[in-house]
Amino acid sequence: MxxxxxxxxxxxxxxxxxxxxxxxxxxxxxxxxxxxxxxxxxxxxxxxxxxxxxxxxxxxxxxxxxxxxNPAMGLRLHLNRRTVSVPLFDIEPADTPYPFLLFxxxxxxxxxxxxxxxxxxxxxxxxxxxxxxxxxxxxxxxxxxxxxxxxxxxxxxxxxxxxxxxxxxxxxxxxxxxGYAYPQTFLLADLDVAGLEPGAAHSYMTGAGMLFFFPLGSPAPWRMLAMRPSDAPLGEVTLPLLREIAVRYGARGLELRDPVWTTDFRLHxxxxxxxxxxxxxxxxxxxxxxxxxxxxxxxxxxxxxxxxxxxxxxxxxxxxxxxxxxxxxxxxxxxxxxxxxxTDRAFVIGTSPHPALRLARARLAPHVAPLAVRATPLRRRVFRAVSELGIHYRRSPASTPGTRPPRRGPRAGDRLPDLPHGLQARIAAPGWHLLLAGPPHLWPDQRLAPLLTGRAGLITVHRLGDRSPWPDVAQGLVRPDGHLGYVARGAQLEGLRAYLARWLPMGPA
Ligand SMILES: Cc1cc2nc3c(=O)[nH]c(=O)nc-3n(C[C@H](O)[C@H](O)[C@H](O)COP(=O)(O)OP(=O)(O)OC[C@H]3O[C@@H](n4cnc5c(N)ncnc54)[C@H](O)[C@@H]3O)c2cc1C
Structure with missing residues (x-):
């Protein structure tokens, strides 16, 4: 066949x-x-x-x-009568055209x-x-x-x-x-909640466990997610049960109503x-x-x-x-x-019944969280991890630094950031994109022609001038998924030629 x-x-x-x-x-x-x-x-x-x-x-x-x-820029941590505001996307916002978590x-x-x-x-x-x-x-x-x-x-x-x-x-x-299954069961409900500040996600942390409300919009204004307490009866997820859990996990003064979807599940x-x-x-x-x-x-x-x-x-x-x-x-x-x-670490910290972690959630978190929020390097690390902007393929065989990497700016394997602003929009069309930084006269058509012959429709060339993510004269070849396959400083094209010969060898189009 x-x-x-x-x-x-x-x-x-x-x-x-x-x-x-x-x-x-x-x-x-x-x-x-x-x-x-x-x-x-x-x-x-x-x-x-x-x-x-x-x-x-x-x-x-x-x-x-x-x-x-529904873009949410912040998280409110409700910790034992104290609320700590965690701005989620105030760090490196220029790096992406979408500096928010979209609910x-x-x-x-x-x-x-x-x-x-x-x-x-x-x-x-x-x-x-x-x-x-x-x-x-x-x-x-x-x-x-x-x-x-x-x-x-x-x-x-x-x-x-x-x-x-x-x-x-x-x-x-x-x-x-x-892998493995976690022993706990979770409850989920899409519903309306009166009394919650809109436009932010809310987390309630107690010794007993964690409860979240996320701004959803459709099919209901809020998503509630909580661990089912071990003594709560198994079975249907009812509004009275959700209300009881909210109070037990410290979310007092809220009115939960009109659930449109409820379920419970185990996690793996x-x-x-x-x-x-x-x-x-x-x-x-x-x-x-x-x-x-x-x-x-x-x-x-x-x-x-x-x-x-x-x-x-x-x-x-x-x-x-x-x-x-x-x-x-x-x-x-x-x-x-x-x-x-x-996710396993976050899950264990948030839900473990171990006495030390229960104590940490109930007693330490209200004091430690405000300090952690002020620790910008820590938040930057968390932001890069959660937003997935930090994912890179630097160790991939398809990521090749030139013999002279640029002094600053994105490296081979990194995603192309949106700096200067609008750069990502330039490489939105399907295919590979060759970014050439530095004076345009360094990159005349006749120098590039041998690289492009036989690769018609595969590579789009962009002469960036000095509006480039690199401080030097540089070349960057962006893959169709927005990650840089090849990055080099200078105007020599041998390294780029070798990269293309390996990954886009000339052949039938
Ligand atoms: C109750 C619940 C709550 C969740 N909450 C969250 C959350 O808050 N945040 C989060 O990030 N993730 C959450 N998830 C997980 C999220 O839904 C999944 O990560 C996501 O759906 C994965 O997408 P997928 O396309 O890989 O797989 P799926 O969405 O599972 O899609 C797989 C598709 O394959 C089809 N299929 C299966 N077998 C076959 C077959 N043999 N032939 C043809 N078709 C087949 C199925 O019908 C299905 O449509 C939740 C999941 C559930 C169930």
Missing amino acids: TASLDVLVVGAGPTGLALAAQLRAHQSRFRIVDRSHDRVRESRALAVQPRTLEALAGFGVTDRLVARG LSQAETESVLGEHLAARGVPIERGTELVRLEQQGRQVSCRLRRRDGVEETVAARYVVGCDGAHSTVRAQAGIDFE NRGAVRYRSGSCFLAGDAAHIHSPAGGQGMNIGIQDALNLGWKIALVCRGAAPEELLETYGIERAPVGRGVRRF
Whole structure:
């Protein structure tokens, strides 16, 4: 059987939708299937991080997400009758066009991505389940079952499992999912709350545990998230129970009302031992699940997708070597592990019944938190981690510093910051972008022509003059996911030529 598809995307959650958007932008031949009959209508993930907003901007969807969401600039820590204000995005705000955490329900995020695909004629094949796959040489034979029971076999060169925590692709590809479940149960409710200051997230911390309210907007003004107390009865999550928990966790004087969605769930911390097996890849929850501390889950799933899609598209077009696909796991697995570690620590500190941690939450936190808020280096580290702006691929084989790196500014593997302001908008179009800093006469067309021959439509050249992120004459080659693959000081082009020969060798376009 010859592969009729470049890629079969399994799962149309946020990860699969983002992957489809990128494959479409890079003119890949793909299908996207999802076994559910409808998209998610529940709020689920509610925080869109600055890096995700940046990464989706190239598709033109970010403005629509921002228009529908609720930007929150601050967190209020309610600690035993004391409230500490934590500004979230007052550090390095010029670094990104989106210096805020966007609260938006997952249903809305999926709706915006779905509309984007629909406008480009990409059908999402709902009610279509991947039931089996078999790797056959350089392709995968996939058995799909539609809701009417009709089955179909398709051959795809690559399959990407964006099919969530219980991934069929992962199981069929024989990739282990290692980790553990947390013993606690959590309650979640989308509801209205009178008495809460709008425009900020609120956290109540006591010895007993933690309670959060996040500004949501739709389908209800607030999201409440709390640990179920060990003595609270298991069963339906009712309004009286939510009210009792709010009081018990220190949120007094609030009126909770009109819940539109409640649920309870257990959390896991698990990761795929590999992100790839042969022609099968994993992305999003299929590759990693963890606590929602810090609002990372959906975001790193979308970013997994945007790391992988262009690589597969270029390899299938014959424009990039198969070796490029190896960099997906090399770059993204450490991100998944880092988020699992970070969310685990936050989770244990916030919920552990250990007497020392209970005491720390109840007695120490009210004194330590105000000092921690004033400690700018600490907040900067937390901000970089939570916003995901600090994610880099400096150790990837696809990140190459020139022999003379610039004295300052972003390095090979870093995301391109939005400094000077508007730089990210210049590289929004799909493809690679060559940034040339310094006097434009250093970069005449005839010097660049040998680099661009045979790579028509793959690389866009930008002569930045002195409006550049580097202080010197420099060259930076930005990958289609907004990360710098190559950065060098000076006007010599040998290093860039070698980089292109390795990762974008001239071949059939
Ligand atoms: C109750 C709840 C609350 C949450 N709260 C938060 C939060 O506050 N913050 C946060 O960051 N995250 C939260 N999450 C997690 C967040 O929803 C996930 O991280 C996110 O949905 C992952 O996206 P994904 O596309 O990787 O997977 P999913 O959204 O799980 O999508 C997977 C898709 O694959 C489809 N599928 C599965 N198997 C097959 C198959 N064999 N064939 C075809 N299709 C298949 C499914 O139908 C589904 O549509 C929450 C999740 C839940 C359930």
